[in-house]
Amino acid sequence: MNSIFEVTSLTYSYPGASQPALNNLTLSIPQGKKTVLCGHNGSGKSTLFLQAIGINRPDAGVVSWKGEPLTYKHKALQKLRQNIGLVFQDPEQQLILNTPLEDISYGLRNAKLPEAQIEARTTSILNQLKLTELADQPLHQLSLGQKKRVALAGVLALEPELLLLDEPTAYLDRRSEQLLLEELERVHSQGVTTVMATHDMNLAYAYADWMLVLDHGRCVLAGPPAEVFQNEEQITALGLELPILYQLWQALPEARRHDIEPPRDVSSFKRLLQGQDTEKGTP
Numbered sequence: 001m002n003s004i005f006e007v008t009s010l011t012y013s014y015p016g017a018s019q020p021a022l023n024n025l026t027l028s029i030p031q032g033k034k035t036v037l038c039g040h041n042g043s044g045k046s047t048l049f050l051q052a053i054g055i056n057r058p059d060a061g062v063v064s065w066k067g068e069p070l071t072y073k074h075k076a077l078q079k080l081r082q083n084i085g086l087v088f089q090d091p092e093q094q095l096i097l098n099t100p101l102e103d104i105s106y107g108l109r110n111a112k113l114p115e116a117q118i119e120a121r122t123t124s125i126l127n128q129l130k131l132t133e134l135a136d137q138p139l140h141q142l143s144l145g146q147k148k149r150v151a152l153a154g155v156l157a158l159e160p161e162l163l164l165l166d167e168p169t170a171y172l173d174r175r176s177e178q179l180l181l182e183e184l185e186r187v188h189s190q191g192v193t194t195v196m197a198t199h200d201m202n203l204a205y206a207y208a209d210w211m212l213v214l215d216h217g218r219c220v221l222a223g224p225p226a227e228v229f230q231n232e233e234q235i236t237a238l239g240l241e242l243p244i245l246y247q248l249w250q251a252l253p254e255a256r257r258h259d260i261e262p263p264r265d266v267s268s269f270k271r272l273l274q275g276q277d278t279e280k281g282t283p
């Protein structure tokens with residue numbers, strides 16, 4: 001499997017901290033996949049994202065983009081931050097100008113795109129994320145969900161190859177979460193590799209085709225979700241829950257689930273219950 005981004009033996013402590021936030025961490029992000037990064041509070045997910053875009057530098061170990069170690073030179077970092085887009089957990093950390101239109105254009109202007117292209121991309125992304133009506137609204141008047149969409153729009157406008165999302169669904173209602181997931185599916189279908197950090201194991205299970213689990217700054221599990229969740233004891237010991245659909249599937253009689261992959265959405269599960277999935281491996 002091709003990896004687009006890797007960290008090798010990465011150790012990092014925040015200034016004055018008694019414990020490292022990342023502790024000899026080695027992992028890779030598979031190109032073209034939808035990866036979910038899980039782990040308890042403080043396991044190092046956000047710290048890893050900050051390392052990925054070179055905001056912090058490792059104390060030891062290497063961060064690599066497409067096989068090349070980061071150099072931390074100004075120009076190289078500028079280019080890296082166009083290739084890797086990070087959507088912060090808190091949009092307030094990301095949005096700096098007064099309106100969605102100004103904020104999105106600002107990022108493109110920083111990337112030194114020609115004005116005509118800035119205008120075209122801004123209009124298109126506002127439209128795509130259903131923000132056109134809010135384009136000139138002061139940002140402080142927007143709801144948290146709307147601000148999160150503006151922050152995502154600003155990152156997507158730069159057309160990154162790798163999109164990192166830190167708890168993108170936190171505080172969103174079901175409808176906004178659904179809209180966001182549809183948008184991420186669309187972005188992924190255009191060839192963008194995505195990594196989502198989340199505690200929501202139901203979401204992780206529905207979304208991911210690759211999972212990484214962090215614990216105290218180390219990667220303790222990696223693989224396709226159905227494989228990762230087989231490590232039930234370890235998952236629970238880490239304070240994470242098994243997804244509800246996975247638990248329901250486990251509760252089915254052995255003969256019923258024999259040789260059938262655990263379903264990852266409610267309609268597949270219903271079909272399984274109604275006995276429509278007679279073919280092996282197709283829930």
Ligand SMILES: Nc1ncnc2c1ncn2[C@@H]1O[C@H](COP(=O)(O)OP(=O)(O)OP(=O)(O)O)[C@@H](O)[C@H]1O
Binds near residue numbers: 015020021039046
């Ligand atoms: N700015 C900071 N200064 C000092 N320590 C920090 C800072 N940011 C994070 N830490 C510490 O680094 C460790 C990893 O934190 P990090 O925010 O990366 O975890 P996380 O997995 O993203 O957590 P959460 O799920 O709560 O968002 C924690 O022990 C945290 O207290």
